[in-house]
Amino acid sequence: xxxxxxxxxxxxxxxxxxxxxxxxxxxxxxxxxxxxxxxxxxxxxxxxxxxxxxxxxxxxxxxxxxxxxxxxxxxxxxxxxxxxxxxxxxxxxxxxxxxxxxxxxxxxxxxxxxxxxxxxxxxxxxxxxxxxxxxxxxxxxxxxxxxxxxxxxxxxxxxxxxxxxxxxxxxxxxxxxxxxxxxxxxxxxxxxxxxxxxxxxxxxxxxxxxxxxxxxxxxx
Numbered sequence: 001x002x003x004x005x006x007x008x009x010x011x012x013x014x015x016x017x018x019x020x021x022x023x024x025x026x027x028x029x030x031x032x033x034x035x036x037x038x039x040x041x042x043x044x045x046x047x048x049x050x051x052x053x054x055x056x057x058x059x060x061x062x063x064x065x066x067x068x069x070x071x072x073x074x075x076x077x078x079x080x081x082x083x084x085x086x087x088x089x090x091x092x093x094x095x096x097x098x099x100x101x102x103x104x105x106x107x108x109x110x111x112x113x114x115x116x117x118x119x120x121x122x123x124x125x126x127x128x129x130x131x132x133x134x135x136x137x138x139x140x141x142x143x144x145x146x147x148x149x150x151x152x153x154x155x156x157x158x159x160x161x162x163x164x165x166x167x168x169x170x171x172x173x174x175x176x177x178x179x180x181x182x183x184x185x186x187x188x189x190x191x192x193x194x195x196x197x198x199x200x201x202x203x204x205x206x207x208x209x210x211x212x213x214x215x216x217x218x219x220x
Contacts, residue, residue, distance in 0.1 A: 002041040006088040010098030011046045013053035015166045022053030024096035026204050027126050029070035031211035038215050047102045049079035055096050080108045085115040090218050095127030103132040110136040124214040126201035127153045134174055146179030149195040151202045157187045
C-alpha cells in the first residue's frame with residue numbers, strides 16, 4: 001500500500017468584501033503532481049471540507065486543462081476534523097492568503113501538526129502555508145517553530161502585494177516572534193529551507209522545488 005500524504009488547504013475565500021482570496025493554485029497543483037508522480041497517495045483536506053476557493057490571481061495565465069486532475073481533487077475535499085493522523089506519513093500546507101485567516105486558529109490543524117512533529121514525521125509548507133505553524137504548541141510548552149530554520153512569504157513580498165494592511169499579522173514577523181529562524185531571499189525568487197524533517201518554501205515560485213525537497217526528505 002502506498003504511503004499517504006495529507007495536504008491541507010484553506011477554505012477562506014475573502015480578505016475583505018473587495019478582495020477575494022483562497023488557495024493559490026500552483027502551490028497545490030505542483031506539489032500534488034510531484035507527490036502522486038512518486039507514487040504517494042494524497043488526501044486533500046480543508047477546514048470546511050467540500051469545494052475549495054481559488055485565489056483569482058492564481059488562475060491568471062493558467063491553461064484550462066493544465067492541472068485538471070489536481071483541480072478536480074479540490075472539488076470534494078475531506079473535512080479536516082475527520083482526519084486520523086496515524087494514517088499519514090507526512091503533511092503539507094500550500095498557501096494562498098486564505099490560510100492567514102483560517103489556519104492559525106484551527107484547533108484540529110494544530111493537533112495534527114503537533115502529532116506530526118512529535119512523531120518525527122515530515123512537515124512541509126510553502127508561501128503562506130506556514131501560517132498553520134502560528135498556533136501549534138508542543139507538549140513541552142514550546143511553539144512548534146521555536147528554534148527551527150524555515151521560510152515563507154516575506155514581509156517584503158507582502159508589502160509588494162499591497163495587501164499587508166488587511167492581514168491579521170505578517171507571517172515573517174509572527175514566526176520570528178515565536179522563535180523561528182526565518183530565512184529570506186530577494187522577493188519572488190525561488191527559495192527552499194530544509195531543517196531536519198521540516199521543509200518550507202518562500203513563495204509561489206518555490207512550490208515545485210519545495211515539493212521535490214519534501215519528497216527527498218520523505219524518501220530517506
